[in-house]
Amino acid sequence: MQVSAYAKDCPSRQILDRIGDTWSVLIVVMLADGAHRYTELAKRIQGVSPKMLTQTLRGLERDGLITRTVHPVVPPRVDYALTELGHSLYGLVEGLEKWAETHIDDVQAARVEYDALRRKGRNRRLCGG
Amino acid sequence: MQVSAYAKDCPSRQILDRIGDTWSVLIVVMLADGAHRYTELAKRIQGVSPKMLTQTLRGLERDGLITRTVHPVVPPRVDYALTELGHSLYGLVEGLEKWAETHIDDVQAARVEYDALRRKGRNRRLCGG
DNA sequence: CAGTATCCGTAACGATACTG
């Protein structure tokens, strides 16, 4: 088996990149229960800058995961909503959440144990003169 | 609903980060069919530097996803293998691959369409025609 | 063989000021 990190035509990698992106996932989750306006997203997704919000929304729109609807009114109103494809992706994210909730305790325990052993090892070396 | 990107205690985010990491996924995939040595991984995972390989392996080990077995021989021999938890994560990754293979065509098509409209300047999707 | 240590460029991201 030979794997390449640079296989950009690899479907899995593209989806992985999307899912690994913090803002993308948060937006998809936000839109899962219905359409939202730009400012709503900005307010409810804590810590996102207008730059990142716009950039992420554009990416999601380009991938066919969300729609962007401009209402020709003043002041402007723009709604974002999941497409069918976006809903499908959300299903995937839900699966991930389920796995995470099920296994996070194991991961946490492993980390504690690993860190404890690391500390012990270091102390031993220091005291072992 | 209020979502925060900085909820580090959020299980989903931790798993998402792990899955979004290129090298982590590649390593898990490589180890799915059995244990491998450091150099084997280095050779078969194209483009990975020793720095990133070690760093990623440590992270996976810390999270209890892989084991690191040092054989006390000369020259050194170190084997890496998936834990049960690691295999479980691999199952998740397989699910992602399946989704990706199923839907990548839709994504690709959406991108082509989006880019085409952008070029034409008809990128604005107006409500009510 | 299996790493570690170091240097370094870049690109991602945050903050903020501005605009149609």
Added chain:
DNA sequence: CAGTATCGTTACGGATACTG
């Protein structure tokens, strides 16, 4: 309201030389 433009930082990752 819904963005865009610009700047500055920083942290991530690549390359490589070195070591037990």
